[in-house]
Amino acid sequence: xxxxxxxxxxxxxxxxxxxxxxxxxxxxxxxxxxxxxxxxxxxxxxxxxxxxxxxxxxxxxxxxxxxxxxxxxxxxxxxxxxxxxxxxxxxxxxxxxxxxxxxxxxxxxxxxxxxxxxxxxxxxxxxxxxxxxxxxxxxxxxxxxxxxxxxxxxxxxxxxxxxxxxxxxxxxxxxxxxxxxxxxxxxxxxxxxxxxxxxxxxxxxxxxxxxxxxxxxxxx
Numbered sequence: 001x002x003x004x005x006x007x008x009x010x011x012x013x014x015x016x017x018x019x020x021x022x023x024x025x026x027x028x029x030x031x032x033x034x035x036x037x038x039x040x041x042x043x044x045x046x047x048x049x050x051x052x053x054x055x056x057x058x059x060x061x062x063x064x065x066x067x068x069x070x071x072x073x074x075x076x077x078x079x080x081x082x083x084x085x086x087x088x089x090x091x092x093x094x095x096x097x098x099x100x101x102x103x104x105x106x107x108x109x110x111x112x113x114x115x116x117x118x119x120x121x122x123x124x125x126x127x128x129x130x131x132x133x134x135x136x137x138x139x140x141x142x143x144x145x146x147x148x149x150x151x152x153x154x155x156x157x158x159x160x161x162x163x164x165x166x167x168x169x170x171x172x173x174x175x176x177x178x179x180x181x182x183x184x185x186x187x188x189x190x191x192x193x194x195x196x197x198x199x200x201x202x203x204x205x206x207x208x209x210x211x212x213x214x215x216x217x218x219x220x
Contacts, residue, residue: 002172003151003160003161003162003172003173003174004165004171004172004173004174005144005147005148005151005161005173005174005176006165006173006174006175006176007142007143007147007175007176007182007183008175008176008177008178008182008183008213009042009043009046009120009140009142009183010042010043010045010046010213010214010215011046011177011178011183011206011213012046012140012141012142012178012183012184012185013042013043013044013045013046013047013050013096013098013140013213014046014047014049014050014053014202014206014211014213015050015140015178015185015199015202015203015206016047016050016096016118016138016140016185017029017046017047017048017049017050017051017052017053017054017096018050018051018053018054018195018198018199018202019050019118019137019138019185019192019195019199020047020050020051020094020096020116020118020137021050021051021052021054021055021058022054022055022195022198023093023094023116023137023191023192023195024055024058024093024094024116025093026091026092026093027055027057027058027059028058028059028061028090028091028092028093029051029058029059029060029061029092029093029094029095029096030060030061030062030063030084030087030092030094030095030096031044031047031048031060031061031062031063031095031096031098032063032064032065032080032083032084032087032095032096032097032098032099032102032103032106033062033063033064033065033073033098033099034064034065034066034073034074034098034099034100034101034102035064035065035066035067035070035071035073035074036064036066036067036068036073038068039216040215040216042214042215042216043098043120044062044098045213045214045215045216046213046214046215047060047096047098048060048062049213049214050202050213053202053211054198054202061087061090061092063083063087065079065080065083065099065102073099073100073102074099074100074101074102075100075101075102076101076102076105077101077102077103077104077105077108078105079102079105080097080099080102080103080104080105080106080109081105081106081108081109082105083105083106084097084105084106084109084110085109088109088110088113088115092115093114093115093116094115094116094117094118094137095110095115095116095117095118096117096118096120097117097118097119097120098120098140099120100120100121103119103120103124107119107124107128107132107135107136108132110132110135111129111131111132111134111135112131113135115135116135116136116137116191117132117135117136117137118136118137118138118139118140119136119138119139119140119186120139120140121139121140121141121142122139122141122142123139123141123186123188124136124139125139125186125188125189126188133189136188136189136191137189137191137192138185138186138187138188138191138192139185139186139188140183140184140185141183141184141185141186142176142182142183143176143181143182143183143184146176146180146181146182147174147176147182150174150176151174161173161174163175178203178206178207179206179207185199
């Protein structure tokens, strides 16, 4: 049996969008993704939704490193650096690097400049150089440790992690949401502490269902 452990990254991306909009002074933020999906990127949609809900006048510049069957975008920090520098030249002052192994190029581009970066998947602050840490606003984190523990503990109890995730494709497992603690924002460096109340309010609204973070459709 196979169980898929999936994370609601669109929800943590929404919170990152809130933080980005609050931290930006130019009103221009950027999103760098690794591989452009054929239909939509729920992470991108969540980020844009968070930005726009916080400051409707903000603009979001979106760039992907590769598309279709070209998987180079997952590990091309040099290209990510070029894209980030172009964004910075266009007055973007907060960049969300949801670009896997390529994200290092974004952090390098922002280092020493008045530009915030946002990492993804893990707490990138803990992996960054001292100079890069000064620019790292936050990171969106997938709590893989929590999901792994849950899977093992459930199995040891003789049960299965087999919630229905997609009936059409026959995908079963578990979706780890913001409410479950499956995704979160890091506060390493303490840079988002000043936004705690607004980020907390957005988090509460997502959990209560007052805010429904998009997973499909056209980003606006």
